[in-house]
Amino acid sequence: MNPPEFELLQNNFVKCQNCKHLTKEGLCSAIDRVRPMVNALRHCAEFLALGYSKPLVDERPLDSEELNDAYSRVAKPFFYHLRDCKVCDLDKESFCAVGKELHLDRESVLMCFENAAEKNKAFIAYLKKF
Numbered sequence: 001m002n003p004p005e006f007e008l009l010q011n012n013f014v015k016c017q018n019c020k021h022l023t024k025e026g027l028c029s030a031i032d033r034v035r036p037m038v039n040a041l042r043h044c045a046e047f048l049a050l051g052y053s054k055p056l057v058d059e060r061p062l063d064s065e066e067l068n069d070a071y072s073r074v075a076k077p078f079f080y081h082l083r084d085c086k087v088c089d090l091d092k093e094s095f096c097a098v099g100k101e102l103h104l105d106r107e108s109v110l111m112c113f114e115n116a117a118e119k120n121k122a123f124i125a126y127l128k129k130f
C-alpha cells in the first residue's frame with residue numbers, strides 16, 4: 001500500500017458506494033439531506049461496510065446548489081469550532097480531536113470543488129475577521 005492510500009484509510013476516508021446506508025436511488029439513509037457523491041472519498045462516522053456486493057449506483061454529479069449546500073453543512077460547524085477553540089489552528093493544520101473530525105468532514109466536500117484552493121483561502125480570510 002502506498003503512503004497516500006494508507007493515509008486516506010487512516011483518516012477513515014470511505015466511499016458511499018461501499019456503505020449499507022446508500023439507497024439504490026443514490027441517497028444516504030443515515031445522514032445526508034442531499035445526494036452524496038457515491039464514488040467520492042469522504043470522511044464519514046456513519047459508514048457501515050456492505051459486506052456483500054450489490055449493483056453500483058450511478059453517480060450523478062451534484063449541481064452547484066447541492067454542492068454548496070453540502071459544503072455549508074460541513075463548513076459552518078468547523079468555522080464556529082475554530083472561532084471558539086483555543087487549541088485549533090487552521091494555518092498550522094493543528095487541531096484538537098473534535099476540530100480534526102470537523103476538518104476532515106470539510107476537506108472531503110472541499111475536494112469536490114474545482115476551485116477548492118480558492119474556496120479554502122476565502123474561508124481562512126473570513127475566519128480571520130473574528
Ligand SMILES: [Zn+2]
Pocket residue numbers: 081085086087088095096097098099
Ligand atoms: Zn478544537
